[in-house]
Amino acid sequence: MTTPDHIPPADARSRHTGEVFDAARAEAAVRDLLIAVGEDPDREGLQDTPARVARAYREVFAGLYTDPSEVLSRTFDEDHRELVLVRDIPIYSTCEHHLVPFHGVAHIGYIPGQSGAVTGLSKLARLVDLYAKRPQVQERLTSQVADALVDKLDPSGVLVVIECEHLCMSMRGIRKAGAVTTTSAVRGIMRSNASTRAEALGLLRGT
Ligand SMILES: Nc1nc2c(ncn2[C@@H]2O[C@H](COP(=O)(O)OP(=O)(O)OP(=O)(O)O)[C@@H](O)[C@H]2O)c(=O)[nH]1
Ligand SMILES: [Zn+2]
Numbered sequence: 001m002t003t004p005d006h007i008p009p010a011d012a013r014s015r016h017t018g019e020v021f022d023a024a025r026a027e028a029a030v031r032d033l034l035i036a037v038g039e040d041p042d043r044e045g046l047q048d049t050p051a052r053v054a055r056a057y058r059e060v061f062a063g064l065y066t067d068p069s070e071v072l073s074r075t076f077d078e079d080h081r082e083l084v085l086v087r088d089i090p091i092y093s094t095c096e097h098h099l100v101p102f103h104g105v106a107h108i109g110y111i112p113g114q115s116g117a118v119t120g121l122s123k124l125a126r127l128v129d130l131y132a133k134r135p136q137v138q139e140r141l142t143s144q145v146a147d148a149l150v151d152k153l154d155p156s157g158v159l160v161v162i163e164c165e166h167l168c169m170s171m172r173g174i175r176k177a178g179a180v181t182t183t184s185a186v187r188g189i190m191r192s193n194a195s196t197r198a199e200a201l202g203l204l205r206g207t
Helices: 023-036 049-060 121-132 138-153 194-205
Strands: 075-077 084-095 101-111 117-119 157-166 181-188
Touching: 023 049, 084 121, 084 157, 084 194, 101 121, 101 138, 101 194, 117 121, 117 138, 121 138, 138 157, 138 181, 157 194
Parallel strands: none
Antiparallel strands: 075 117, 084 101, 101 157, 157 181
C-alpha cells in the first residue's frame, strides 16, 4: 500500500530530531492530556480518540518530514523573465505557541532569474504547504517560503504575502474573531525596485 502524499512514509525522519513519527508516544500523550483536562479517555466516545489524534497530527505536521529540495527538484527552462504569481492558495498551519490552527491564504510570486528556471505552479502550493505543516509562526512561514524559492530557483525576485486568522486570537485569549494578520517577504528585485514590487502587489490585489 502506498502512503498518500499528504502523510509522510513511516520511515521518514524528522528534520529536527532525526526520528520517525512516534505514533504510540503521541497516542499516550493525547490520552494523558484528556485525563489532565478532566475527561475520561475510556468513555465510549473517546476510546479511539488518541489514535485518531495521533494520525491527524502525523498529517498536520507532515512538513517536519519533507525536504523542500524534493518539492522544487524539478525545474524547467522557459524563456520567461517576468512575474509568475499564484494567488489565494488556501493554507492551514499550526501556531507553535498554542498548537491551534491559523489559516488563510498565501500569494506567491517570483520573477525567474538569468537561467530562466521556472517551477511547476503546483510546486509553489506544495512548498507553502510543506512549511505550513509544522508548528509555526506566520512570519517564519512567510520567510521560509521566500528563502526556499531564492535557494532553489535563483530567481531575480520573490514576493510572498500570507494573510491568516489565528484561532488562538479568535477562540480564546483576546477573542477577536475575524482579525487577519498579513505578513510579507520580499527578496531580490522585489525588494530593491519599488515599481516592480508595486506591480506585483497590484496583480496580487487584482487591481
Ligand atoms: N508574531 C506572532 N505571534 C503569534 C503568532 N501566533 C500566535 N502569536 C502570538 O504569540 C503570543 C504568545 O503570547 P504569550 O503571552 O506567551 O501567550 P498567552 O498568554 O497565551 O497570550 P494571549 O494570546 O495574549 O492570551 C500571543 O500574543 C499570540 O497572539 C504568529 O504567527 N506570529
Ligand atoms: Zn497561538
